[in-house]
């Protein structure tokens with residue numbers, strides 16, 4: 001889950017830095033003072049000021065950063081660890097690899113400005129040594145596993161219903177996949193639809209969802225989401241303080257425009273407000289604490305959770321229930337392959353590293369039934385370095401791109417279903433694709449305006465090239481230029497004829513012939529795992545005999561059944577909010 005940063009010294013040799021002239025000479029190896037340094041995170045420059053006293057880092061201030069919303073917490077966690085160990089050999093914060101690297105680069109650069117290397121920091125004796133974990137036993141009414149959207153919804157509801165609640169979160173911050181998602185929320189009959197005169201109904205939403213899930217959905221669960229989605233969005237707005245934009249998005253598979261967009265168009269708005277609400281209700285969220293197993297009594301009733309913190313082994317006993325809200329298993333390759341052999345390591349993951357299916361495994365161990373585990377949704381155009389979903393790839397949806405392999409050939413219809421394109425890319429050389437776009441297409445897709453920061457990141461990491469000729473662009477990625485040119489000439493001919501003779505591409509709005517040309521290198525990644533614990537409409541977990549497991553509830557991506565074979569965009573937020581609330585309310589009874 002976490003890994004050591006081993007490249008610090010190499011980074012140290014290469015990075016640029018700015019020294020601040022406030023250093024005093026002393027007997028120490030590093031002169032006391034404050035020093036500035038810069039590194040490169042995911043969003044660009046991270047600039048820090050490091051204070052050194054007696055060869056010890058006493059403070060790190062971030063002066064400038066443009067990281068993904070929510071990832072500032074990663075820097076806070078790193079700072080805490082660096083200060084407590086007086087070392088830069090700290091674990092990268094899982095899920096925030098590039099941010100962590102950029103932050104550590106910046107501190108290394110600051111040390112260089114001090115004329116020092118990380119190994120000159122005073123050794124911090126004892127603190128690093130392995131200590132036996134202390135054992136703590138506690139009792140609460142309800143223990144919730146996971147502080148993503150489902151877990152936090154459950155926590156707020158349960159607490160407001162009068163229960164004593166604690167939330168366990170294995171990562172150093174709240175949010176899970178909810179935080180890094182666009183967090184659009186499908187809500188039939190919502191207030192913006194009414195204003196815009198869009199006719200909709202829970203029934204229509206349910207029909208769309210079941211069609212999108214190839215009829216493999218549990219219709220009872222879908223009905224619950226459909227009938228409560230709007231109330232959930234209103235609850236987030238009125239009770240939790242989430243700000244929804246005054247606009248809607250139209251996602252594939254929905255028959256009408258019905259998806260609300262949170263302020264900032266990402267999950268930070270939801271999670272920040274939910275955490276603030278939880279704090280205002282005095283709900284403890286125990287970070288860096290991993291639930292390991294469920295405790296049951298002789299009748300199979302769940303009566304607690306065993307968990308591990310950094311230096312503590314916990315036994316949490318429950319008076320009422322445990323709610324599993326630990327998300328999906330998109331980041332667990334072994335588990336993916338177990339249920340769907342095509343989802344091997346060649347397919348990256350858009351998920352946070354916390355999405356390892358822990359709750360599914362814990363539930364199964366005590367007899368829970370699993371449903372739809374083989375249904376794993378992929379997204380075709382993601383960052384080959386990190387698996388992050390790339391919005392630059394959206395040009396494809398406007399019809400402006402062709403996708404080729406290293407050999408310069410097209411291999412799939414660019415507007416096929418996500419899963420078909422993903423699997424086709426996986427079979428190509430290096431399991432990557434190259435997406436070509438010209439200046440006309442770039443402008444028509446408004447990519448520069450909307451995703452300028454992502455483009456900057458892509459250029460910097462050599463995943464996107466802008467070139468005046470096709471040959472130059474191809475050379476950048478070592479694509480067979482001759483074949484590529486021939487492919488493009490053929491495609492432009494198809495555009496003029498109005499018929500793609502090779503792949504029957506359904507939309508070809510314009511030829512690709514206007515310099516400059518852009519090529520994006522991308523790879524498919526797992527996006528959502530539809531399968532999981534079987535629940536009923538009360539969010540109770542069901543065992544292999546079809547009976548309720550007493551004392552156990554589940555909500556969110558950890559459950560199966562709502563989405564069938566395929567989740568429609570923006571249905572996850574509705575699902576996790578609706579069932580998170582239901583789990584919280586029922587567990588508190």
Ligand code: ADP
Nearest residue numbers: 146148149150170176177178291327354556557
């Ligand atoms: P959902 O959308 O269903 O709420 P998320 O992925 O947003 O799912 O949130 C799930 C959360 O559960 C993540 O923050 C993840 O780190 C956390 N989590 C996963 N496994 C465990 C575990 N064993 N113990 C504690 N927290 C966990």
